Amino acid sequence: VIWVYGICERPELPPPRRRGLAQAPLDGVREGDLLAVISRHVHAPGEPALDALWVHERVVERLMADRAVLPMRFGSKLPDDESLREALVANQESFVAALDRVRGRVELGVRAMATAAATPAADELLRASYLVERTAVPQFRSVVERLQRIHPEVAILCTGPWPPYSFVDSGEVRATEPVA
Amino acid sequence: MNDSPADKLLAAPLDLDPFARDLRRLDDALTGRIEADPENVERGLAQLVLTIVELLRQIVERQAIRRVEAGNLDEETVERLGRTLMALEARMGELKETFGLSDEDLNLDLGPLGRLL
Numbered sequence: 001v002i003w004v005y006g007i008c009e010r011p012e013l014p015p016p017r018r019r020g021l022a023q024a025p026l027d028g029v030r031e032g033d034l035l036a037v038i039s040r041h042v043h044a045p046g047e048p049a050l051d052a053l054w055v056h057e058r059v060v061e062r063l064m065a066d067r068a069v070l071p072m073r074f075g076s077k078l079p080d081d082e083s084l085r086e087a088l089v090a091n092q093e094s095f096v097a098a099l100d101r102v103r104g105r106v107e108l109g110v111r112a113m114a115t116a117a118a119t120p121a122a123d124e125l126l127r128a129s130y131l132v133e134r135t136a137v138p139q140f141r142s143v144v145e146r147l148q149r150i151h152p153e154v155a156i157l158c159t160g161p162w163p164p165y166s167f168v169d170s171g172e173v174r175a176t177e178p179v180a
Numbered sequence: 181m182n183d184s185p186a187d188k189l190l191a192a193p194l195d196l197d198p199f200a201r202d203l204r205r206l207d208d209a210l211t212g213r214i215e216a217d218p219e220n221v222e223r224g225l226a227q228l229v230l231t232i233v234e235l236l237r238q239i240v241e242r243q244a245i246r247r248v249e250a251g252n253l254d255e256e257t258v259e260r261l262g263r264t265l266m267a268l269e270a271r272m273g274e275l276k277e278t279f280g281l282s283d284e285d286l287n288l289d290l291g292p293l294g295r296l297l
Contacts, residue, residue: 108190115193137190144191155193162188 001044002029002084004036004076005059006163008069009099011035016062021045021055029081031088034095037063038084044077060163068103070095071163098168105131106161108140113155125154129166137161 003021011034015026020039029036037059039045045052053074060071078084088095112126132140137160144158 141190148191148193156191157189157193158191159188160190 001041002038002078002080003041003045004038004072004078004084005056006063006069006071007034007036007088007095007099008063008067009033009035009096009103010067013066016059018059018062019055020059021052026059029084029088031085032092034088034092036084036088057163064106064163068099069163070098070102070168071165072168073165102131102164102167104134105164105167106134106137107164107166108132108137108158108160109162110144111157113157115153115155131164131167132161134161 003024005020005026011028011030011032013035015028015035015037018026020026022039022041022045024039024041024045027038027040029038056074060069063069078087108130110126110128110130111124114123114125130140141158144156148154148156
C-alpha cells in the first residue's frame with residue numbers, strides 16, 4: 001500500500017530524510033512537474049490516533065518548508081505506483097493550478113461559539129477556514145484577539161497554521177482515494 | 181516545528197468550555213446513532229471522535245497549565261478547567277470501551293485536524 005502525504009512542486013528536490021507512518025522511510029514518485037511524497041507499507045498503517053495524525057501532519061509541514069504542497073488528507077492511500085502515476089498524470093493541470101493557489105499560504109481555522117452566558121445552548125456562530133499568506137498570520141491573529149476583546153459574549157478559537165487541507169479540491173483529493 | 185497539537189492554538193478564549201460542550205454533543209449524537217443500528221457501526225467515525233476528544237483534551241490541558249503558570253486564574257476558573265478536563269478524560273474512556281481501539285477500519289478521510297477545532 002502506498003500512503004500519500006502530499007503532492008508538491010520542485011520534483012528535483014528529494015523527499016525529506018525523515019520517517020513517515022510506522023517508521024517507514026519517505027519516498028518520492030515523480031511525474032512531470034510533480035512529486036508525490038509517499039511511504040510504502042505491506043499493511044495499511046495508521047489508525048487515526050493522534051500520534052499517527054501528527055506524523056502525517058509533520059511530514060506535510062516539513063515539505064511546506066521549501067515548496068508549495070497540496071496536502072493529502074490522512075488516510076489517502078493507493079494500491080501501487082502505477083495508480084499513483086496515473087492519478088498524477090490525469091490531474092497534472094489541476095494539481096499545478098492548485099499549487100499556484102496555495103503557494104506561500106497557510107490555512108487558519110476559526111470557530112466562534114456563543115458563550116453560555118449569552119444563550120442557553122452553545123450555539124456555533126462560525127466555522128470557517130481561511131487561506132492566508134504565511135506572513136500575514138500574526139496580523140490575522142491580532143484581529144481575532146481584538147474581536148475577542150470586543151465581543152466577550154462569543155468564544156473565538158483560532159487554530160493553525162495548517163497545511164491548506166481545506167483548499168485542495170476534493171475532486172483532486174479523490175485522485176488518491178483510499179483503498180479498502 | 182511544533183511539538184504538540186496544542187501549539188496549533190493561535191488564539192483562544194479564556195474559557196474553552198463552549199467548545200468542549202459542543203464536542204460532547206457531537207459524540208452523544210454519534211453514540212445514539214450507533215446504538216440505534218448496532219450492525220452498522222461507523223468505526224472510522226468513532227475513531228475520529230476519539231481523536232478529536234483527545235486533541236481537545238490536550239489543548240485544554242495546555243491552556244490550563246499556561247494560565248496556572250501565569251498565575252492569572254481565579255480558583256473558580258481552575259476548578260472549572262479541572263472539571264472540563266475530567267469530563268473529557270471520562271468521555272475518552274467510555275468511547276474507548278464502546279468502540280475498542282483495535283479498529284482496523286482505516287478507510288477514513290480525516291481532513292484537517294482543525295476541522296472540528
